[in-house]
Amino acid sequence: MSTTFDPRPFLKVDKKKIYKVAHARKVTDAQLDAFFAQVRKAPRHCWLWTGEKRFFTKDGLPLFPTCPPGPARLDVTVPTAHRTSYAWFRGMLLPYRGADGLPLSKLVQLCGNRACVNPAHLKQVRIKDKDVVPKTAAHEGLILSQITYEEDGFRVAPADAPTACWRWRGKVNAQGYPYVDLPGLGRRAVDEITFDWFVGYPIGKSWIDYQLYHRCRHKACVNPKHFELVPFGRRKLMDRPGYVESPQLDAALTEKGV
Ligand SMILES: [Zn+2]
Numbered sequence: 590m591s592t593t594f595d596p597r598p599f600l601k602v603d604k605k606k607i608y609k610v611a612h613a614r615k616v617t618d619a620q621l622d623a624f625f626a627q628v629r630k631a632p633r634h635c636w637l638w639t640g641e642k643r644f645f646t647k648d649g650l651p652l653f654p655t656c657p658p659g660p661a662r663l664d665v666t667v668p669t670a671h672r673t674s675y676a677w678f679r680g681m682l683l684p685y686r687g688a689d690g691l692p693l694s695k696l697v698q699l700c701g702n703r704a705c706v707n708p709a710h711l712k713q714v715r716i717k718d719k720d721v722v723p724k725t726a727a728h729e730g731l732i733l734s735q736i737t738y739e740e741d742g743f744r745v746a747p748a749d750a751p752t753a754c755w756r757w758r759g760k761v762n763a764q765g766y767p768y769v770d771l772p773g774l775g776r777r778a779v780d781e782i783t784f785d786w787f788v789g790y791p792i793g794k795s796w797i798d799y800q801l802y803h804r805c806r807h808k809a810c811v812n813p814k815h816f817e818l819v820p821f822g823r824r825k826l827m828d829r830p831g832y833v834e835s836p837q838l839d840a841a842l843t844e845k846g847v
């Protein structure tokens with residue numbers, strides 16, 4: 590069998606070819622029928638996972654707890670539908686967690702749709718150690734203790750500050766952006782950490798290609814609600830006085846990966 594993935598059967602939904610690929614990986618017809626009973630075709634070839642609330646994680650990832658038994662059933666307590674799809678139709682699923690319990694790999698939906706299980710839309714990425722900031726009480730305490738909450742220059746209680754700036758009182762880098770030295774993990778950008786904790790790691794995007802622009806224009810602010818994910822390199826342009834938003838510039842920056 591060829592090792593390169595041919596997306597055509599999955600875009601045209603050529604059931605015969607799709608089942609053939611899966612049969613070669615010991616997936617049974619009962620499993621495939623149960624899987625496709627929960628799939629609804631959507632625009633741009635997305636395969637949307639459907640069903641009750643229990644078939645989704647709280648952040649919208651598809652779950653497949655009703656997968657019938659068989660050698661190809663994922664050997665985990667609760668198999669997610671997109672990981673199942675990747676294993677059945679593409680193979681070579683990396684372990685989700687390493688021996689140390691930290692995430693090792695993840696699947697991203699390149700279409701941006703977290704409920705999509707089309708294997709042609711899934712990309713497997715290795716999580717580098719540096720991308721992982723576990724939300725431990727110690728880390729949380731270290732970071733939250735260096736924030737004051739301010740609305741129009743006046744301090745407010747955290748509970749009253751959903752829209753206030755979270756002003757970082759710790760160290761900042763040469764450009765004025767907050768960083769923190771986390772024991773055992775090294776130097777990290779605080780805006781990326783609060784964004785990851787309170788909004789969620791951006792699916793399909795990585796900090797290599799993207800950065801956070803502080804909409805409130807306070808570099809020392811780490812309130813994730815004030816952030817916008819922008820292509821890497823654009824933040825310093827946006828900080829210039831008189832910056833005008835331009836779709837052409839966006840496209841050019843994204844293409845060049847600046
Ligand atoms: Zn999709």
Ligand SMILES: [Zn+2]
Pocket residue numbers: 753754755805806807810811812815
């Ligand atoms: Zn702010």
